[in-house]
Amino acid sequence: MAKKQVALGSVVKLGTGAAGALETHGQVASVNPPSRERARVEGDALEDLLSVPGSGIESVSEFTFEQFHDMGDDLQEKVDDEFEDQEPIACELSKGDEFTWTFNAKVMNISSESGDANSYYRRTVTMVRTGAITRT
Amino acid sequence: MPSFEADFRAWLLAQPGVSDLVGERVHFGRVDQGMPMPYIWFSGSFSNRERALDDEPGKHPEEITVDVEAISTDAQEALAVANAIRMRDSYRGPLGGGTCQAVFVEDQSDDYIPRGMPIGADDGLFVGLARCDVRMYVPGEE
Numbered sequence: 611m612a613k614k615q616v617a618l619g620s621v622v623k624l625g626t627g628a629a630g631a632l633e634t635h636g637q638v639a640s641v642n643p644p645s646r647e648r649a650r651v652e653g654d655a656l657e658d659l660l661s662v663p664g665s666g667i668e669s670v671s672e673f674t675f676e677q678f679h680d681m682g683d684d685l686q687e688k689v690d691d692e693f694e695d696q697e698p699i700a701c702e703l704s705k706g707d708e709f710t711w712t713f714n715a716k717v718m719n720i721s722s723e724s725g726d727a728n729s730y731y732r733r734t735v736t737m738v739r740t741g742a743i744t745r746t
Numbered sequence: 747m748p749s750f751e752a753d754f755r756a757w758l759l760a761q762p763g764v765s766d767l768v769g770e771r772v773h774f775g776r777v778d779q780g781m782p783m784p785y786i787w788f789s790g791s792f793s794n795r796e797r798a799l800d801d802e803p804g805k806h807p808e809e810i811t812v813d814v815e816a817i818s819t820d821a822q823e824a825l826a827v828a829n830a831i832r833m834r835d836s837y838r839g840p841l842g843g844g845t846c847q848a849v850f851v852e853d854q855s856d857d858y859i860p861r862g863m864p865i866g867a868d869d870g871l872f873v874g875l876a877r878c879d880v881r882m883y884v885p886g887e888e
Contacts (some may be wrong), residue, residue: 614796616807616847616881681842 615708617641622675625700626688632702635685638680639732643703643711644671652672672741673701673715679722682733689735693717698730698740748885753842754878760842763830767823768816770827777864778862782831783871784818784827785816787862790880808882813854815862816874828874843886864877 611612619640621631649666680686696716704710715737723732759765762788764772771785786818792807816827835851852876863871 614798614882616838618881619835710750 615705616729617705620703620705623700623702624689624692624693624706626685630700632700633685633688635675635677635689637680637686639676639678641675641703642673643742644673644713644715646671646743669744672718673713673737673739674701675732676732676734679733679738681731689717692721693720710746711743713739715739748842748843748887750807750880750883750885752812753844753885754788754790756842758788758814758838760830761830761834761837763775763825763833767827767830773862777862779864781864784816784820786814786824786827786831788812788814788878789812789861793822800842806883806885810880810883812878812880813858813861814876814878815860816876817862817867818872818874821872824872824874826874828876831876831878838859841880841883845881845884845886846880847879850881852877 617640620638622635622638624635624642626635627631627633647669649669651664651666652661653664654661698714698716700712701715702710702712717735718726718738719734719736720736721736723729723734725731751774756772758772761769768786769830770786773785773787774789777785777787790810790812793809793811794801794807814831816824816826818824818827828880829878832851834849837849838847839845841849851869855885858875859874860873862873
């Protein structure tokens with residue numbers, strides 16, 4: 611039976627390792643899993659009694675995560691490398707034995723927040739999904 | 747029958763540094779006069795602030811706020827016990843005989859009034875405070 615899941619303990623892995631191996635990226639403050647949406651194909655016939663759209667192609671969706679930004683960290687620098695490479699990499703969002711979502715995506719946006727004396731450097735990484743989501 | 751209080755007490759005693767400082771002296775409810783120091787007193791309040799449409803009576807409270815007081819005649823001792831508890835922020839896993847998805851440890855509110863003093867105590871005592879927010883507690887099997 612379904613239960614509420616606290617996000618604490620969730621793990622973000624990206625294929626930034628050798629040969630695209632998944633590596634755990636830490637200091638993630640929040641995560642927004644990729645959404646799912648299909649295009650709606652309108653096509654009402656004269657004999658239809660209810661306007662039900664057809665299911666079209668799946669729309670592109672984004673996977674975003676906000677992390678505390680350590681600009682000197684080699685692993686976090688790899689996200690910037692992937693932004694420059696513009697190639698899809700493997701992504702995994704999981705929480706222990708509860709769930710694992712895997713999909714491919716490419717880094718499309720790295721948005722940094724301003725930092726003052728009392729705050730931490732943060733950035734939001736936005737990745738665009740390039741393939742299907744495998745859910746286990 | 748498992749109870750949250752028993753599980754939370756067992757969890758406190760299992761945390762690094764806590765039993766070294768207070769031994770087995772972790773209490774909820776009343777504290778008798780003459781209780782050796784330092785000791786920990788705690789009290790929990792239960793809430794389910796985010797309800798699902800199919801929630802039914804009888805399920806375990808999903809958010810339990812626990813006021814924790816470390817009481818001693820020595821200020822540094824009370825602070826050391828409270829700090830040992832604060833180091834457990836973001837804990838997740840076994841909670842005594844049960845489990846929880848998270849324990850968040852925060853500072854207590856400024857207007858909090860300690861309630862764990864021994865009955866009839868009139869000596870100056872020092873209190874280290876912490877507020878534990880336990881999420882998704884599930885008791886163990888009976």
